[in-house]
Amino acid sequence: MPDKKYVTIFLEGRRIRVPEGYTVIEALWDTGHDIKRGVGCLSGLCGACAVAYLEPGGKRVKFGLGCQTIVKEKMDITVMPFFPSRMAKYDISNMEKPIDKLLEIYPELNMCKSCGFCSVACPEWINVSKVMSYLKDGRYEEATEMMFDCILCGLCASRCPRGIAPQIISLFVQRAIEKDRPVPENLRNRLKEIEDLKDEEIWGNILKMDEKSLKDFCEKVRKESD
Amino acid sequence: MYSKELLEQIFIVENTRESRFNRKIPSLSGEKKNFLLETFHPDFKASAFRTLRVGVNRGDGTVHEIADLLEAFSIFDYRDIDFEIPEAETDVLVLGGGGAGITAALFAESAGAKVVLATKLRLGNSNTIMALGGMQASVGEEDSPVKHFTDTVVAGQFKGKKELVKVMVSDGPQIVKWLMDLGVNFDRDEKGNLLTKMAGGSSVARILSIGDYTGLNIVKILKDEIRNRENIDIFEFSPVVELTTSEFGECNGAVIFDLERKQFFLIKAKAVILATGGSGRLHIQGFQTSNNFGATGDAIVLAYRAGAKLEGLDSFQYHPTGIVYPDHMVGVLVTEAIRSLGAHLVNSKGKRFINELETRDVVSAAMIKECEEGRGIVAPSGRVGVWLDTPVITEKRGKGFLREKFPALYRMFRRIKIDIENQPLLVYPTLHYQNGGILIDEKGETTVKNLFVAGEAAGGIHGRNRLMGNSLLDIFVFGRRAGLSAARRKFNEPGKQTLNHVDKYYKELKNLRITTVAKTPRIFQEFIVVK
Ligand SMILES: Cc1cc2nc3c(=O)[nH]c(=O)nc-3n(C[C@H](O)[C@H](O)[C@H](O)COP(=O)(O)OP(=O)(O)OC[C@H]3O[C@@H](n4cnc5c(N)ncnc54)[C@H](O)[C@@H]3O)c2cc1C
Ligand code: SF4
Numbered sequence: 208m209p210d211k212k213y214v215t216i217f218l219e220g221r222r223i224r225v226p227e228g229y230t231v232i233e234a235l236w237d238t239g240h241d242i243k244r245g246v247g248c249l250s251g252l253c254g255a256c257a258v259a260y261l262e263p264g265g266k267r268v269k270f271g272l273g274c275q276t277i278v279k280e281k282m283d284i285t286v287m288p289f290f291p292s293r294m295a296k297y298d299i300s301n302m303e304k305p306i307d308k309l310l311e312i313y314p315e316l317n318m319c320k321s322c323g324f325c326s327v328a329c330p331e332w333i334n335v336s337k338v339m340s341y342l343k344d345g346r347y348e349e350a351t352e353m354m355f356d357c358i359l360c361g362l363c364a365s366r367c368p369r370g371i372a373p374q375i376i377s378l379f380v381q382r383a384i385e386k387d388r389p390v391p392e393n394l395r396n397r398l399k400e401i402e403d404l405k406d407e408e409i410w411g412n413i414l415k416m417d418e419k420s421l422k423d424f425c426e427k428v429r430k431e432s433d
Numbered sequence: 434m435y436s437k438e439l440l441e442q443i444f445i446v447e448n449t450r451e452s453r454f455n456r457k458i459p460s461l462s463g464e465k466k467n468f469l470l471e472t473f474h475p476d477f478k479a480s481a482f483r484t485l486r487v488g489v490n491r492g493d494g495t496v497h498e499i500a501d502l503l504e505a506f507s508i509f510d511y512r513d514i515d516f517e518i519p520e521a522e523t524d525v526l527v528l529g530g531g532g533a534g535i536t537a538a539l540f541a542e543s544a545g546a547k548v549v550l551a552t553k554l555r556l557g558n559s560n561t562i563m564a565l566g567g568m569q570a571s572v573g574e575e576d577s578p579v580k581h582f583t584d585t586v587v588a589g590q591f592k593g594k595k596e597l598v599k600v601m602v603s604d605g606p607q608i609v610k611w612l613m614d615l616g617v618n619f620d621r622d623e624k625g626n627l628l629t630k631m632a633g634g635s636s637v638a639r640i641l642s643i644g645d646y647t648g649l650n651i652v653k654i655l656k657d658e659i660r661n662r663e664n665i666d667i668f669e670f671s672p673v674v675e676l677t678t679s680e681f682g683e684c685n686g687a688v689i690f691d692l693e694r695k696q697f698f699l700i701k702a703k704a705v706i707l708a709t710g711g712s713g714r715l716h717i718q719g720f721q722t723s724n725n726f727g728a729t730g731d732a733i734v735l736a737y738r739a740g741a742k743l744e745g746l747d748s749f750q751y752h753p754t755g756i757v758y759p760d761h762m763v764g765v766l767v768t769e770a771i772r773s774l775g776a777h778l779v780n781s782k783g784k785r786f787i788n789e790l791e792t793r794d795v796v797s798a799a800m801i802k803e804c805e806e807g808r809g810i811v812a813p814s815g816r817v818g819v820w821l822d823t824p825v826i827t828e829k830r831g832k833g834f835l836r837e838k839f840p841a842l843y844r845m846f847r848r849i850k851i852d853i854e855n856q857p858l859l860v861y862p863t864l865h866y867q868n869g870g871i872l873i874d875e876k877g878e879t880t881v882k883n884l885f886v887a888g889e890a891a892g893g894i895h896g897r898n899r900l901m902g903n904s905l906l907d908i909f910v911f912g913r914r915a916g917l918s919a920a921r922r923k924f925n926e927p928g929k930q931t932l933n934h935v936d937k938y939y940k941e942l943k944n945l946r947i948t949t950v951a952k953t954p955r956i957f958q959e960f961i962v963v964k
């Protein structure tokens with residue numbers, strides 16, 4: 208193994224040296240931080256590990272995921288606390304046309320001034336501010352599509368000067384518009400078949416088969432699909 | 434960014450790409466497959482296994498890491514706990530806040546039970562959100578639950594329990610409907626039908642997905658839903674560390690550890706559902722893992738001490754394509770869909786060596802063979818892997834295809850200046866899934882009364898190898914079943930909470946003079962950054 212190279216960084220205000228190539232999370236572990244809240248998937252998917260950092264010579268603070276951000280010489284890093292976001296109460300299963308209730312449930316949508324602060328923070332590179340404009344314009348499908356990759360890290364909400372939580376509002380919209388779509392035909396047909404106990408006899412036979420007959424049966428069924 | 438040495442190796446991949454293009458690699462015969470598995474699959478490595486000396490499964494073989502987990506005392510001293518005064522009492526106690534746990538809680542509540550859910554990390558932070566590829570359910574016209582059944586048992590080498598597989602595949606379409614009613618938006622085709630994709634080991638296209646973020650998008654909605662339910666209390670950063678039993682040996686609650694206050698608290702319940710997921714972070718046989726930080730196999734040890742029977746814990750799934758380079762992403766998964774779309778696996782000579790669409794166990798064994806026989810590529814860390822040639826897809830489907838279809842993967846590598854459209858990825862099998870677990874019946878109940886298990890912690894369904902997409906299905910199907918059955922126990926009289934089963938288990942260990950230093954449940958793996 209080649210000699211380790213080190214970088215000096217400022218972690219939560221403390222000046223420390225860690226091996227080159229470490230992520231922020233690894234640097235924290237390496238220096239004895241017992242962090243549990245800020246870790247989860249270690250794959251950039253769960254959004255538990257939001258961090259803010261300043262690069263040397265950088266003009267503004269950047270945001271990212273601690274498990275995906277590699278420390279660099281003289282970086283100044285802090286772990287972001289989980290930011291509270293307002294979640295409205297609703298029972299979507301019993302709502303007729305939930306999307307019509309959007310402004311009733313999340314009136315703060317109309318307070319959004321499209322300032323773009325939220326977009327700057329998003330580690331998933333989502334243009335959150337544009338999502339908000341789409342939502343205001345009723346372009347729900349497009350907004351939902353843009354938010355597919357949102358990992359609910361809450362960084363956008365933490366930057367919003369108006370205390371809005373875009374990731375939570377768009378989640379309601381995502382659910383509401385799906386409820387408005389018709390049940391897919393292929394699913395409906397299959398459910399009907401199951402309700403009519405179409406395969407009941409075959410199941411009866413399958414459960415009685417010994418391993419040998421089961422093997423033959425499986426081979427036959429799987430061949431048919433080829 | 435790739436190191437200079439790796440860039441030189443990539444050169445070979447680029448030079449051979451065209452010649453690999455039209456060559457078909459036939460599927461291996463059953464005999465050859467078996468030989469490959471027996472020689473190179475980790476499940477067949479005799480020295481990695483030993484026989485359990487204690488408990489219900491005494492005499493069964495399992496890997497050392499699981500045996501160490503089971504043949505051990507607790508890390509905690511429970512003597513100070515007052516068993517007369519639980520902190521909370523509830524009808525159903527759900528342990529674990531991944532897909533299985535949240536589903537169980539939702540159904541138990543819908544059935545009129547009061548529910549408490551305690552989980553180790555933040556709610557939803559789990560293997561479920563990491564599921565990228567998708568979920569199996571037989572909704573396609575040319576498909577049927579019976580076909581789904583045959584694919585599942587064949588993949589599991591006929592070791593899965595027929596009854597369990599049957600209910601899983603039969604409940605599938607209904608569970609899809611339930612998810613959609615909650616607002617889960619599975620991808621659809623032009624006609625508005627659910628879009629189905631092909632997967633290795635399946636005879637028809639059956640994978641439902643939501644972009645390349647399937648698990649995440651389902652969990653986001655389940656989390657939104659559970660927060661809206663009146664009768665579910667949630668405790669986060671509160672791992673379960675022991676179950677409690679009544680004087681009759683029936684499960685009636687659990688000891689929870691509050692990570693913030695570093696204190697125990699007791700919850701009493703009429704039925705308990707363990708849904709704490711898998712055990713990838715035990716790094717079985719030293720393998721890298723795709724699993725989240727909290728996947729330390731806690732359920733197995735707790736249930737085993739309570740007397741529950743385990744099933745199939747001699748079989749694990751090693752997903753073929755875990756990242757090897759760069760270091761901070763070691764073990765992270767590249768979705769199987771990339772291989773389904775035609776990416777090649779290529780050795781250091783620039784040659785393909787296996788049909789990429791064989792089942793996961795076979796592909797992994799073939800990759801291990803290449804590396805052990807010296808045809809692997811060595812990363813600067815010393816780790817070895819083979820190439821996953823993603824640019825093949827770009828050649829076939831055009832520029833921008835990967836970027837559009839796999840935004841998460843694309844972005845993950847973009848951050849470190851690797852462009853998956855033009856550069857291959859270095860991969861090696863990664864410990865992915867616990868094929869076995871705690872044996873359940875169709876209700877989700879274990880051999881211990883009032884103790885239910887759902888999700889990856891459960892055993893008996895997938896046999897020796899799980900099909901891609903069957904796990905997401907299983908967690909919702911058995912989460913629902915466990916939730917509904919547990920709710921029916923709400924008129925139980927739980928009785929006094931005790932740790933009698935733990936004392937008994939300890940006695941067994943002591944009688945055998947087992948004095949291990951290992952202490953379990955692990956809760957968090959002591960994290961050692963090795964580089
Ligand atoms: C990277 C990756 C990709 C995958 N892709 C797919 C796919 O495409 N299709 C598919 O079908 N399957 C896939 N799987 C497998 C599948 O996601 C999991 O098997 C499944 O989601 C497990 O669900 P679960 O609810 O049982 O466990 P988890 O989702 O892991 O949830 C367990 C929960 O319990 C908590 N917990 C753990 N220990 C304790 C404790 N002691 N006390 C309290 N709480 C505890 C954890 O923090 C977690 O929240 C993938 C897995 C991984 C890791
Ligand atoms: S930061 Fe707030 S106000 Fe500004 S665009 Fe985003 S949501 Fe709107």
Ligand code: SF4
Nearest residue numbers: 329357358360361363
């Ligand atoms: S939209 Fe907001 S919550 Fe979602 S990933 Fe971006 S910053 Fe995080």
Ligand code: FES
Nearest residue numbers: 248249253254274
């Ligand atoms: S630990 Fe999950 S995103 Fe970083």
